[in-house]
Amino acid sequence: MTGATMPETATAPKVELPPFGRFFLPGPTEVLPEVLEAQVGPMIGHRGPDLQKLMARIQPGLQDVFRTRRPVYVSASSATGLMEAAIRNGVRRKVLCLVNGAFSERFFKIARACGLEADALEVPWGEAHTPDMLEDALRGKDYDAVTVVHCETSTGVLNPIADLARVAHAAGDVAILVDCVSSLAGAPVLADEWGLDFALAGSQKCLAIPPGLAVGVAQEHMLERAAAKKDRGVYFDFLEFERNLEKGETPNTPAVSLLYALAVQLDRIRAETMEARWARHEAMARRTWQWVDEMRDRGIELSILAREGYRSPTVTTIRPPAGWTGPKLAAALRERGYTIATGYGKMKEETFRIGHMGDHTVAELEELLGVIEEVLAR
Numbered sequence: 042m043t044g045a046t047m048p049e050t051a052t053a054p055k056v057e058l059p060p061f062g063r064f065f066l067p068g069p070t071e072v073l074p075e076v077l078e079a080q081v082g083p084m085i086g087h088r089g090p091d092l093q094k095l096m097a098r099i100q101p102g103l104q105d106v107f108r109t110r111r112p113v114y115v116s117a118s119s120a121t122g123l124m125e126a127a128i129r130n131g132v133r134r135k136v137l138c139l140v141n142g143a144f145s146e147r148f149f150k151i152a153r154a155c156g157l158e159a160d161a162l163e164v165p166w167g168e169a170h171t172p173d174m175l176e177d178a179l180r181g182k183d184y185d186a187v188t189v190v191h192c193e194t195s196t197g198v199l200n201p202i203a204d205l206a207r208v209a210h211a212a213g214d215v216a217i218l219v220d221c222v223s224s225l226a227g228a229p230v231l232a233d234e235w236g237l238d239f240a241l242a243g244s245q246k247c248l249a250i251p252p253g254l255a256v257g258v259a260q261e262h263m264l265e266r267a268a269a270k271k272d273r274g275v276y277f278d279f280l281e282f283e284r285n286l287e288k289g290e291t292p293n294t295p296a297v298s299l300l301y302a303l304a305v306q307l308d309r310i311r312a313e314t315m316e317a318r319w320a321r322h323e324a325m326a327r328r329t330w331q332w333v334d335e336m337r338d339r340g341i342e343l344s345i346l347a348r349e350g351y352r353s354p355t356v357t358t359i360r361p362p363a364g365w366t367g368p369k370l371a372a373a374l375r376e377r378g379y380t381i382a383t384g385y386g387k388m389k390e391e392t393f394r395i396g397h398m399g400d401h402t403v404a405e406l407e408e409l410l411g412v413i414e415e416v417l418a419r
Contacts, residue, residue, distance in 0.1 A: 062405035067356035067396030069245035079305040080298040093289030102307025109232040114282040116255040117296040120222045120243030123255040126277030127218040130267040132186040139170045142193035143386040169351035172204040179212040186216045192224040195385035197358035198347045203235040227322040227355040249399030250302040325397035326354040355398040367393040
């Protein structure tokens with residue numbers, strides 16, 4: 042149009058990042074500045090050599106994190122999307138869902154919503170499922186799949202996944218479908234060695250990049266199950282993930298900016314080594330548990346929800362002393378520049394959660410614990 046002028050280009054204000062080491066949610070976790078900055082890379086075509094090169098860089102790191110030789114699916118979705126993928130591709134007729142918290146209950150609800158016959162094997166929040174429980178539940182039944190959450194983020198319980206997988210497979214043609222959302226890259230997940238038929242996670246927990254990606258690995262025999270399912274859907278079709286990965290692509294438009302961040306973070310994780318990363322998470326968890334004991338010795342009655350032997354190295358759920366609630370404590374810490382989580386779901390008021398995951402250190406955790414102690418001692 043004659044005489045038309047282009048509007049002036051707006052300059053986005055530079056965002057000032059808060060000091061690292063004060064954000065202890067159990068997801069989304071804190072993201073390092075260099076990982077955040079990686080997202081400003083240029084847009085690239087998602088059906089061509091640029092994406093193929095990026096996916097080729099990412100795959101070895103993801104395989105290392107999952108400890109698998111299988112290709113790892115990358116989905117532009119939350120982890121809940123791949124929970125639905127697990128159900129739609131991996132359950133033939135009837136599924137047993139191990140429920141011990143909010144996220145394992147989500148797996149059960151997804152199975153029902155997908156029109157499948159599903160039963161819940163429930164234990165109280167704060168408890169784990171044991172191999173004996175699963176063996177009894179499978180005996181004489183016609184389940185062909187089991188769902189389980191490795192680390193139940195709502196309770197801080199770590200289920201004994203290797204043992205549960207062994208029991209599931211001993212029962213016959215029973216697939217085990219595992220939510221590793223808050224354990225992957227923080228606790229050992231050995232997908233091939235443990236025989237996890239499908240394992241999934243999200244980007245915003247121990248992987249420590251922004252939310253928006255889900256990753257998962259299916260053992261090869263699961264593709265036969267998927268192929269036999271006529272209602273496996275489109276967006277989360279295992280066969281489409283496989284076909285596209287052979288070309289170094291994704292089935293649908295990828296979240297390119299998040300892939301840049303993932304590539305940088307996987308390089309960092311491999312430099313640290315998985316063994317060192319697991320050890321760092323374990324050290325943070327043990328320091329948290331020790332601190333709870335120390336506080337109790339000083340007359341501040343804290344208690345850990347999960348029983349010893351079944352505690353997660355990535356998140357601890359704690360009951361506060363009398364006169365405190367999870368939201369009240371979280372609000373008091375926000376006033377001091379620190380972020381922790383309230384309880385989740387039905388335990389929102391009666392617990393608080395510390396996410397000692399991602400790229401945090403014991404030293405940063407010590408500062409947080411000191412601030413919590415000051416608040417509770419007022």
